[in-house]
Amino acid sequence: MKTAVVLMAYGSPSSPEDIPAYFADIRGGRPASPKAVAELKERYRRIGGGSPLNEITERQRAALERELGVPVYVGMKHWTPRIAEAAERALADGAERVIGLVLAPHFSHMSVGGYKRQLEEALAGRAELVFVSSYHAFGPFIELLAERVGATDAHVVFTAHSLPERILDDGDPYKKQLLETSRLVAEKAGVESWSFAFQSESSTGEPWLGPDIVDELERVHGEGVRKVLVAPIGFVADHLEIYWDIDVEAREKAAELGVELDRMESLNDDPAFIRVLASVVTEQPVPTR
Numbered sequence: 694m695k696t697a698v699v700l701m702a703y704g705s706p707s708s709p710e711d712i713p714a715y716f717a718d719i720r721g722g723r724p725a726s727p728k729a730v731a732e733l734k735e736r737y738r739r740i741g742g743g744s745p746l747n748e749i750t751e752r753q754r755a756a757l758e759r760e761l762g763v764p765v766y767v768g769m770k771h772w773t774p775r776i777a778e779a780a781e782r783a784l785a786d787g788a789e790r791v792i793g794l795v796l797a798p799h800f801s802h803m804s805v806g807g808y809k810r811q812l813e814e815a816l817a818g819r820a821e822l823v824f825v826s827s828y829h830a831f832g833p834f835i836e837l838l839a840e841r842v843g844a845t846d847a848h849v850v851f852t853a854h855s856l857p858e859r860i861l862d863d864g865d866p867y868k869k870q871l872l873e874t875s876r877l878v879a880e881k882a883g884v885e886s887w888s889f890a891f892q893s894e895s896s897t898g899e900p901w902l903g904p905d906i907v908d909e910l911e912r913v914h915g916e917g918v919r920k921v922l923v924a925p926i927g928f929v930a931d932h933l934e935i936y937w938d939i940d941v942e943a944r945e946k947a948a949e950l951g952v953e954l955d956r957m958e959s960l961n962d963d964p965a966f967i968r969v970l971a972s973v974v975t976e977q978p979v980p981t982r
Contacts, residue, residue, distance in 0.1 A: 694821070697788035698765040698974055699779045700754050701808045702796045704772025705744035705932055709734055718771045736937045746932035747772065750796065752962040753930070753970070760971040764788070770808055780815035791816060792977055793824040794970065796929050798834065799853065799874070800827040801867035803860055823977045829870040830877060833969045838874070838926060839881035840965075841957045847920040848886040848913055850906065851875040853927020854934060855891035858900040868902060874926050888913065892925075892938040906938065907946045914950045921947065924957040929966065931959045 706715040712734055716725040725733075737743055750767055758765040764786055768779030783791055793812045795805050809824050816822055828834055842849060853871050860867060872889060879887045890909035894901040904912070910921065923939050939956050947954035960966040 694789045695787050696763050696790045696792065697783040697786065698757065698761065698763060698792045698794055699768050699776065699783060699812060700750070700757060700765050700794050700796065701768045701770065701776055701779075701812070702746065702750045702930070703932075704769030705746040706737075706772065707747065708743065709737060712737065715772060736933060736941075739941060740933065740936035744932045744936075746930055749930045749932075749961050753796065753967065756962050756964070756967040757970050757974075760967050761974060768812070770811065776808065776811040777815040780812060784816070784819055788820050790821045790823065792974055793822060794974060795825070797927070798827060798829045798831075798929065799867055799870040799927060800829075801856055801860055801865050802863070803856055803865070804854075804867070825973055825977065827866075827870060828969075828973045829874045831969070831973060833972050835874070835877045835881055837960070837965055837969055838878045838924070838957075841960075842878060842882040842884060842922065842924050844883065845922050847922040847953075847955065848888070848918045849879065849884050849922045849924055850909055850913070851878070851887065851889045852892050852906055852923060852925045852939070855894040855901045855903070855905070857897065858902055861902075871927060878924070878926065886918070892943075893934045906943050910943060910946050910950060910952060910954075914952055918952065920953045922955050922957060925959070929960045931961060935959060 706712045713730050716730055716733060717723060754765050754767045766779035766782050767774060768776030770776060793809065795808045797805055805826065813822060856867060875887065875889050888909060890904050890906040891902050892906045894905060923943060925935060925939065928935060944954055
């Protein structure tokens, strides 16, 4: 049975001119207000003009393909190449079994579940689909994160992208998985002082999961913490949410508070992370017909 991998990521605009179309795609086709577009453009300007996410994802794809020895195709949720395009390419090349792997370790019906629905619709039963729902507690992944955190005397704040609070009403596992990853990494790294915070909340007029990282910095400062290491365990690559939320907003707040802030280096296409992804893929079951 010929196997292929569809590696999925959120996607980012390729240039400032693409921001309105990208923003509208996230909003289900509804254009964002000129003010919102201007604010997003300013954030991209302040981090150097653009996000490296698309380039990093392509490097991850190429490295994973070399590691596995099977075709790997990139599909973006909100940019090109689309998930449907990746699926069609895999089918055209003869794939009979497709492993869907999202570059997001923690499952939520709203986030990772959305990738799964897009891939299922694109394949339309034309190939066997094996979808990796999460790898948040996968041993090699925890070990790699623990190595990145290392032996530190700083208070570690683990972070991930926030989502609307309403996901918890249906028993969504997202927050629980994030806290489990944090605990496992802290234990493996021997971290004694740690907490968890969310970042990247959107202005949708409804409550989002918290606390926000900026609020968490204020809280731990009030408890006497003067040195913080931010470990964004919910992200596996550098992009806007890393460069803006942590490197700009969180650093500015830390400087205001007199707190020394450092950030764990992102996994990106580190060969150790590619080996983790390869292990996740190879441990998936081979379906029988």
